[in-house]
């Protein structure tokens with residue numbers, strides 16, 4: 560009697576949880592559709608058909624998207640050619656590009672910076688906020704650097720159509736053919752480098768960021784203008800940690816089979832680091848070895864292990880800082896107001912708490928006024 564009572568209670572609770580999850584999901588899909596409804600309607604159907612044919616590999620469509628897809632093997636051949644290792648992990652990393660070219664070179668590619676943003680396929684709203692704030696494709700007054708932000712998402716069947724509409728609309732989302740799953744973060748990160756090498760090799764500066772950070776773009780541009788000389792100090796720039804031990808026992812554990820040493824080579828936080836196109840190539844060459852193994856911890860792998868294998872020097876961001884805000888209650892905008900050296904701020908968004916994207920916009924307003932800039936006079 561009592562037992563069946565409990566079973567009923569448990570069933571009720573499960574049903575409640577199920578309903579909430581379903582509702583949240585439906586609500587999300589609905590918001591995403593709204594978000595994308597600003598897409599010009601004319602081309603949507605064509606795009607869908609085109610992408611379907613991309614997905615099943617029958618590249619009959621003469622559009623540039625198919626061309627790009629077909630060319631990928633040629634590009635690989637050109638770049639790795641005879642240096643291509645048997646069993647290279649790089650062969651297993653492939654992409655679905657938007658219909659039009661993503662990387663459009665300016666006259667002077669020495670001043671071209673691409674910002675690689677690793678994003679979850681579901682995070683449409685984050686990407687939209689970044690396009691409008693710190694990741695604007697701009698050339699700001701007073702700086703030579705020309706910025707282009709490119710988002711890399713994994714494959715997530717539940718939102719694939721929406722992602723492809725977004726690709727067609729904004730031409731800045733690359734789909735990496737890897738499941739959207741924590742275990743593959745390092746694969747995604749390596750894939751974003753490979754894409755850059757294949758499709759945007761002449762962008763001299765590459766900045767890698769997460770989609771849940773807030774950034775003072777002008778601090779980055781000032782750093783590039785005053786402190787960066789890749790022809791003299793070509794390396795990887797970040798906030799390096801030395802002697803970080805390899806975790807063997809917790810949730811992010813890496814086994815001895817995966818990585819034997821007890822400490823990682825110096826590595827920096829994955830949330831924001833900078834390197835040159837030639838370092839990008841060297842990192843990929845280091846990964847392009849027979850039976851090279853990816854270690855799952857993305858930042859330790861790329862900026863530590865692979866960087867070390869490639870013999871790329873590391874440098875700290877001169878005079879720039881980052882902060883977390885999720886341990887205390889101070890929001891990122893206050894950090895930006897108080898600290899002139901703050902480059903990056905990781906807000907609660909970083910913990911997956913995502914109710915409030917106004918933070919992107921509020922912080923951006925503060926950053927603009929901090930640098931005496933308004934967008935009307937920001938670029939030319």
Ligand SMILES: *[C@@H]1O[C@H](CO)[C@@H](O)[C@H](O)[C@H]1NC(C)=O
Nearest residue numbers: 608611612613614615616617
């Ligand atoms: C591939 O997509 C095209 C266009 O939608 C469709 O006609 C064709 O049947 C598909 N082929 C396969 C093998 O799925």
Ligand SMILES: *[C@@H]1O[C@H](CO)[C@@H](O)[C@H](O)[C@H]1NC(C)=O
Nearest residue numbers: 621622623624626658659660
């Ligand atoms: C496709 O590529 C050609 C050059 O290869 C270019 O002239 C044309 O404008 C492109 N079309 C689209 C729709 O991007």
Ligand SMILES: *[C@@H]1O[C@H](CO)[C@@H](O)[C@H](O)[C@H]1NC(C)=O
Nearest residue numbers: 668669760761763836837840
């Ligand atoms: C890196 O970019 C510069 C400037 O755009 C270019 O001259 C150089 O060839 C590129 N290097 C590689 C390895 O692609």
Ligand SMILES: *[C@@H]1O[C@H](CO)[C@@H](O)[C@H](O)[C@H]1NC(C)=O
Nearest residue numbers: 800801802803821822823825
């Ligand atoms: C890192 O560890 C090694 C050996 O354990 C030690 O010799 C070295 O001084 C350490 N470096 C730093 C910066 O702590």
Ligand SMILES: *[C@@H]1O[C@H](CO)[C@@H](O)[C@H](O)[C@H]1NC(C)=O
Nearest residue numbers: 777899927928929930931932
């Ligand atoms: C912005 O303007 C104020 C007042 O004119 C000045 O004190 C400040 O130094 C300026 N800041 C920057 C970053 O130019």
